[in-house]
Amino acid sequence: MEKQTITIYDVAREAGVSMATVSRVVNGNPNVKPATRKKVLEVIDKLDYRPNAVARGLASKKTTTVGVIIPDVTNMFFSSLARGIDDVATMYKYNIILANSDENSQKEVQVLNTLLAKQVDGLIYMGNDISDNIRQEFSRSKTPIVLAGSVDPDEQVGSVNIDYVAAVEAATTQLINAGSKQVALVTGPLNQPINGQYRLKGYKQALEKAGLAYDESFVFETETSYHAGLSLFNQLKKAGANAAVVGDDEVAVGVLDGALDAGVKVPADFQIITSNNTKLTEMARPQLTSIDQPLYDIGAVAMRLLTKMMNKEDIDEKTIRLGFDITTRKSTR
Incomplete structure (x- = not known):
């Protein structure tokens, strides 16, 4: 029946x-x-x-729904951001539709349009790569959009993040000061601004200040997965690196395990600093030193910024930078 x-x-x-x-x-x-x-x-x-939420939405022209585009729902970096987004959304009585984009630019456009078709009042985008196609869709849409934990070099879109240049510079400097002169940078694709324009710049600045020459054979682009890190360690060793700043915690655990499999002692022979300070850093042995960005707060502040945009409140600053620390554990000397 x-x-x-x-x-x-x-x-x-x-x-x-x-x-x-x-x-x-x-x-x-x-x-x-x-x-x-x-x-x-x-x-x-x-x-x-x-x-009926749909009928209410038609009557009020608002659906009190926010779309959240997440590149990889299994990555702890994104799930920590999502927690902060969700808590603030609940506080302001917004529902969330979470959509996984698989870090695929075609799927991202598709997912974005699906969410816009559902008449969401706002969007939070967590992808690291703002392709031209996505940017076009952003500017065509009248829906407010905020980036969480990502960067827009043109600062056209609202965003909440940390100073990635300063963070990578501080991490690289810490490794150099602890005696590693051959520091590698392990990061996602350099065509993503967060990597190619921000992390790389911080890395180069640290080398320059320490009087060390920049060598591009020490920069490694990789997927954000444990297996990518695991298979990368041999290349790091071959290049002559004795330390690495790694852009993702899962990759960093892979690099650590790759070192241990190769009989290389961490941190005595090889030091590692990772970037997101998710739970993985404390689960690994030795525990990983990490840039500590306030992931929950980034998500929460991004959602709060979006509520202001959706309610057409005055906004002082569309790009919000939160502070960071470096939490020192056992993977550095």
């Missing part, structure tokens, strides 16, 4: 009140007599009435 859809009309008829009264009760409007409210709530309970 097909489940009948219970409408606001059915609730009003059963409770002997107007539809406006039911609407007030459902929306938490205080202008309802306590006895009436109680009666309406009892009927809602009995009929198992659920307000």
